Amino acid sequence: MIIGIPKEIKSHENRVSVTPGGVNELHKNGHTILVETQAGAASGFSDQDYQQAGAVIRQTAAAVWADAEMIVKVKEPIESEYSLARPGQTIFTYFHFASNQTLTQAMIDSHAICIAYETVELADRSLPLLIPMSEVAGRMAIQQGARYLEKPVMGRGILLGGVPGVPPGNVLILGAGIVGVQAAKMAAGLGAHVTIMDVNAQRLRHVNDILPPHVITMFSSEYNIRQILPLQDLVVGAVLIPGAKAPHLITRDMLPLMRPGSVVVDVAVDQGGCIETCKPTTHENPTFIVDGVVHYCVANMPGAVPYTSTLALTNCTLPYIIKLANKGWQQACNDHADLSKGLNIIHGQIAHREVANAFGLEYAGEYDFTLQA
C-alpha cells in the first residue's frame, strides 16, 4: 500500500503521525511511505531520518495526498486539506467529528474512509488511542503545577518536595482515572503529600494498591473537598464523565478557601473543566489568576512535549496502521472489532451513531462487511 504522512499544519501542532521507526516497520512489511518534507522536524526527526528508514520525501502536502491510498495524520484535516482527500482514500487520525460540522460535511463530501483514533475501542470499553495523551497530560500537570508554584510566576514560592527540615507541599487530585493516577505518581515521586479523590471505589482501591502509602485516597464529595482545600498548594482537575461536561467540583465560592499563590491545573478543561473559574488557555498564555490562585488550563497539554507525545501516540497507533496497510481497511476492520469502532464516515455515509446524532444527519448503521464497497 502507498501510505502518506503529511506535515501537521493545525496551529501549534508539533507532533507527527509516524516516526522513522514506524516507517521502518511499514517498509519491512512491503509498503511505500510518502513523507512530506519537514513533517517530523518539530518532533526531532529529519527528512534524512525518514529516508534512512525507507521513506520517500515529497515536497508538498498535495504530492503526498495525491498518491497515497491511506493518509495517517495526528489532527483532523483543516480547511486547506479538505479538497485533498479523495474518494476511497483511507484517512486515519484524530477527527473529533461531533464537535465540528464543517469538517464532518467535508469528509462526507470527499467520499473518503474516515477512521477516528478517538473512537477505536477495546472490548473493556477503554480507548487505547486516547490513553497515551492522558498519560502525558497527567504527568505534565505536576511538572507545570510545580513550576507555577514558584514566586517569579506568581506562585506561593513552594518547592513541592520540600527539603530536610521543611515539609513538602500538598497536592489534591480530583479524579483517579488515567490522568489522575499519572499525576499522583509524579507528585508522590517528588515527595509531595498527595490526596486523590474519585467517586468510583474501584478506582480508589486500585490507587491504594499501586501507589505508595503517602498517597491518600478519599471519596470525592463537596464536603470532603471543602475540608481539605484550604491546605492545598496544587489542585489537579482530572475528572471525566464520558459524553458529558465535567462537573464543577470546585465552584467559584470555594476558591477563596485556597491561599494566594496556590495553583490549579485543570486538565479536564477540554470537557469544560471541573474548576468553575477555569477557561481554556494556550501554551503561549497558559495561566491567569483569580482570587490570587494561579489557573493553568491549557486544552492541549501534550502539544508542549511533541517528542514524548509523538512516541507515546505512535507506539499505540502503529499496530493499527500496520493492520490497515497489510489488510486494507475492510479486512482489517472486519478482523479487529476494536479498529472497526473507529469507522466514522465511509464513502459519504456516517457509520458512527454519535456523529450522526450530533448534527441530526442520517446514521447509515454499522458497516456491513459482507458488502464489498
Ligand SMILES: NC(=O)c1ccc[n+]([C@@H]2O[C@H](COP(=O)([O-])OP(=O)(O)OC[C@H]3O[C@@H](n4cnc5c(N)ncnc54)[C@H](O)[C@@H]3O)[C@@H](O)[C@H]2O)c1
Ligand atoms: N488538557 C489536555 O491536554 C488533556 C489531555 C488529555 C486528557 N484530557 C482530559 O482529562 C480528563 C480526564 O481524562 P482521563 O483519561 O483521566 O479520564 P478517565 O475516564 O480515565 O478518568 C476520569 C475519572 O474521573 C472520575 N470522576 C467522575 N466523576 C467524578 C467526581 N465527581 N469526583 C471525582 N472523580 C470523578 C471517574 O470515576 C474516573 O475515574 C478528560 O476530560 C480528558 O479529555 C485533557
